[in-house]
Amino acid sequence: MLTHTPEMPHALQQLLDREAAITTLALPRRSFLKLAGATAGTGLVLGAFPPPAGAQAAAAGLKPTQQPSAFVQIATNGDVTVTINRLEFGQGVQTGLPMILAEELDADWSLVRSRNGSSDPAYLDPLFGLHMTGGSNSIKNSYTQYRELGARARAMLLSAAAQRWNVDVATLRTRAGEVIAADGRKLGYGALAEAAMALPVPEQVRLKDPKDFRLIGRPTTRLDARAKSSGRQDFGIDTRLPGQLTAVVAHPPVFGARLRSLDDSAARAIKGVKAVLRIPGDLGGEGVAVVADGYWPARQGREALKLDWDASSVEKVDSEKLLTQYRELANQPGARAFDADMAPLATAPRQIEAEFIFPYLAHAPMEPLNCTVRLGKDRAELWVGTQCPGLDAAAAAGVLGLKPEQVTMQVQMAGGGFGRRFVGSSDYVVEACHIAKAARAAGLDAPIRTLWSREDDIKGGYYRPMHLHRARIGFDERGNVLAWDHVLVGQSITTGTVFGQFMVKNGIDGTATEGLRDPYPVPMRLTVHHPKVNVPVLWWRSVGSTHTAYVMETLLDEIARATKQDPVAYRLRLIGDKHPRHRAALQLAVDKSGYGKKQLTAGRAWGVAVHESFSTVVAYVVEASVKDGQPVLNRVTAGVHCNLAINPRSIEAQVQGAALMGLSMCLPGAAITLKDGVVEQSNFGDFAVPRITDMPQIAVHIVPSAEPPTGMGEPGLPPLAPAFANAIARLTGKPLRELPFKLA
Template sequence: MLTNFNPKELPRALQNMIVRDQGTASASPPRRAFLKVMGLSGLALGTFPGMAPAQQANGLKPTEQPLAFVQIAPDGVVTVTINRLEFGQGVQTGLPMILAEELDADWALVTARMGSDDPAYIDPVFGMHMTGGSGAIKHSYTQYRELGARARAMLLTAAAQRWNVDVSTLQTRAGKVLGPGGRQVGYGELAQAAAALPVPQKVALKDPKEFRIIGRATGRIDAKAKSSGKQAFGIDTRLEGQLTALVARPPVFGARLKSVDEGAARAIKGVRAVLRVPLDRGAEGVAVVADGYWNAKRGRDALKLEWNTDDVEKVDSEQQLARYRELAGQPGNRKFDADMAPLAGAPLSIKADFVFPYLAHAPMEPLNCTVKLDDGAAELWTGTQMPGLDAIAAARVLGLKQDQVKMNVAVAGGGFGRRAVPTNDFVVEACQIAKAARAAGVVAPIRTVWSREDDIRGGYYRPMHLHRAHIGFDAIGNVLAWDHAIVGQSITAGSPFEPFQVKDGIDGTATEGMRDPYPFPMRLTVHHPQQNVPVLWWRSVGSNHTAFVMETLIDEIARMTKQDPVAYRMKLLSSKQVRHRAALQLAVDKSGYGKRRLAAGRAWGVAVHECFDSVVAYVVEASVKDGEPVLHRVTAGVHCNLAVNPRSIEAQVQGGALMGLSMCLPGAAITFKDGVVEQSNFGDFAVPRMTSMPAVDVHIVPSAEPPTGIGEPGLPPLAPAFANALARVTGKPLRDMPFKLA
């Protein structure tokens, strides 16, 4: 557990959580260079209703200007603009909590709105518009605290001027300024005057012990809208005169059209246009534009198309795996290069191949983008993780300047990385269709929608990977040499991210999570074959396969040397790995591991992993029923430093565990035959059902350090913990995903 930790450093809400838990206890590099690479240009900041235009303080960046982020209405309602995409991770609540804390707002009067591609809303660490890498709270924690503190200082100054008193005599509490003699005034009455004041450059921030909002388990601002069906997502965009487009895409990535018979499609009632358009990766497609989704679908179904696939590679999953196995045995680029001489004489050894298939992101809301063209201007609505880069791509396609394109970021129904595409594929496609329609005389906003089948077959998958390990160790589990190879496509090669991610021919996203935090002597070889399959980051990126390999092999060494898997991990972790130890110990303590007798046929499984600067440990209970794996209970120990909203952390870890489970169950794979994706919908690309979901108990290690990421770290350790439990039940280690017990 943590040492030298003083619980009194925490906000009162977290202190109370510690007291509650004690009663039940059982004993990334900065990306500012992206601005240069992408050529991001500035846009003028807008003004916001309820706050008048203010003087911009010298030396303050757009990201530091409170007027871009805080709108206070006359009735005192505070609207916080968030600089990220909200797509289920809870940032629409977490960021307002941080700002409202320093603003001293009345939380009952706080709401949120989405941002745009305005430069005020870039990630202050990455230097670009980006929702990803579990960085929203981590990167904007100090930013949003300072924004709230600046707005509060301006409100105090406005009140001091109103009452003609010294500002030092004033205090704030729950959306009001309190003055001498019992005076008080609401923020809403001061907002306009405050907005006209200079923005202070430097502000004092609260001592965390004074927090009243941060650290409190808080319901989500958007919970009512989402639970009642009133939340509008990107796919719900409705503009006057709007039309809907669906695209017929080639069966093999990159293929082009040989012939098009559109007569039957044009005869469908409501069809306005049939357009031949360029698609991603040099492909061609046919867009059917109609006055609604159903008519567009009927029109697309009526098309008679012939495709030319002669010049494109036709990937076959079985042949691809055989090729990957060959590559794993060949020399390649080296990430680590320890001496492998001890391998030959090691008393014990493990040789293993691990296979990870392509995976679709499969968010509940399929991809979509609405484009409205006017003379010399364009406006877009979509749920995007990279609105700035998408706006640049849109301007390029439409022949406009960047400041002629306005990007409205809509709430998205999931994404898991699919809405952060370096090629901007779905946004570019929507712009190509809007441009072609206008050239054909169709003047209307056009919403391009992907069907569920389009989404599953449309590419940008988690890459297929093969891992090969040969480990030599002794009778007490000392690893003498670990020879390891990874084969899989590079995610970032050929993209604007390549200069930062690819080094010495190795994509860092493929190797993250290897070796650390265990000090093994490892030789790591990496191959990045090129395949005609578009690939992309998938929730937790490299860790969704590297964690499985590392944590199952560590467990296997523990079993072969007859050691308790928790004790073995604790022995491997150095005294510097305080957060790993704390998360693992918390999960062990809360689960009853080693102290509680499990039901017959069940076994414990353990795994711990760090990604995006947060550590999650799982202790699970699992069994096999009728030849199928069953996960019964999951206990999580989480170390993400300061818990801004413990309820959101709990939800994110539970969601990560569920998505981790999705990799394990039969049907969780994208496969190819003759270049064609064999899956098309949830009938053949399986996701867990409610009956598959185990009980998931989440416990947070208390900390007063600045928060780290939590959107992705809950996923990686679930599959290895589950596999380790099943290995104890069956006596056989699991090597492939999804699991194959027979």
């Protein structure tokens, strides 16, 4: 159900330096609206022609990211193909970005198509200056960009029509893919495309007033919905090239371990196996790749390998021992993020002392990691669903001994990722390139698709970090917080990466602490410890807010219960008037849920939470129960404040998916644990994910706004688990301070 109701700096210098070599000329004006591949009567656009020698940018004052030539092509039959500058991996940008461009272009939506971009500089994030899909920034950062691209293209079409009719361009208007004259004459965009190609690209354009939007704000079925629902959608894993071989890799059981010995005789004897290759691995380790003419013989070959691993020089992490170490570290002095006076703790009339434990979590997207590499004489071409094609292209070039401009990234549709396809080390892309290089040296001249299994994916590292939180809170009988002493222990995601230079300040990784305190004006002292652990970690959908929102929202609820206050009224009092978007989202969820007005079924309780992440506020009001000793989430009502809703239907889908992923953190078995350095989980049989029977009824409501849109890929996740936990705590009388939930 759906109803309509300062961050990173502009450029990340180190990353840009790595990407600089792949910068090429933007597509020139003559490729704008090009009818490449079109045959008489078909109007089929296959892509833009390559730029002619010596071609110049269409407008000297415009950047490649501002030139329509790389983003929109119009065929003779009026079909409009919009290129997206992001990875589509379920969040809906393959529809949302074309909607924005088509709105200003005044296109006929029924004729709009979309396609993926590449590592061309035209497809850099216009704010951050690098190729990236992450941080829920796709719509947020490209909203104005795609509006201006559509407006520039529309202006060129209007100018072409004015010249053809010999009229003042000011007398013309557009509507649904046609230019319309004052006397009623009409010309379709397809008929004007060739003439528009020859015209200058305007630098300044006037954008629509939001009240005149025809497409933006309208619930719209996604352009990829039919292909995905019918099984016809191709993903990176489906790449098929002539003569292609498949590789699977035996990774070390302990991160960073190396081979002591290898016996591959049995593997080489399996029919279809072409080569067994010893390759460098991630984190200083090694791997063994089995290359075969299909996945099954490659998998059989890997199982036939006799491997002796040497892990003597790397740390063998044990989850239980690590928790003990974290507890000891929490008692020691550390770096401070907030440093309020803690003296009132000694005299506070009421106190809470709490410890929270959050495990490692795998990303576990439905499409496991994969990358196909084809080597030429002095070039390489990669097919991969990547969140950062420029970074991965530079990493591939380094492995292959090529210049970055000699590497072409063919960005593929990806079946999920949740952050796992944006890795500073480019681990799985680097691995695929090492295999292709070693295979070439072994005499195999063929494209090679490196494919991870589900087990490889879950055991393969780069997890959401394990965290320990401790809080000691002093408050009065009205719930006024007098002092909040907080300690956080967990690995840093960004230390040692190109992002650490602006995300780590005073030894504290901002991704770990985001979401603590705000919007509640509590006097907090925050101490942070970032231990180094031999477990590779990475952002996981909504990053630090996956644990900080849980801690804040459950502790506030506990204070409300202790002081016998309504949890909604208590939050609204703390929020005050300084955070109107929080108030609006929470109030909308409350009003639509019937909270405080309807009588709940016996055995059910309300739970509430609200949290801002990536500039969007999401509030949940849930109904939950306990059945056979297990918590059950029955109903969810969401209030969302993301400013202007580009496609309400996509927002609904994102909130539903994020809520389900938030629920996954609560279920028994939703944890990655290690014993003697080895990850104990390997598949969905022992790393729990929600099933269809776990999905609650969910209604999504959007606060109306005409302000520029904020992100929606991640904000729906953080407040779900605490809202659920708060409901269960009201039923059982016991707060839940460990994920996944443990009621016994």
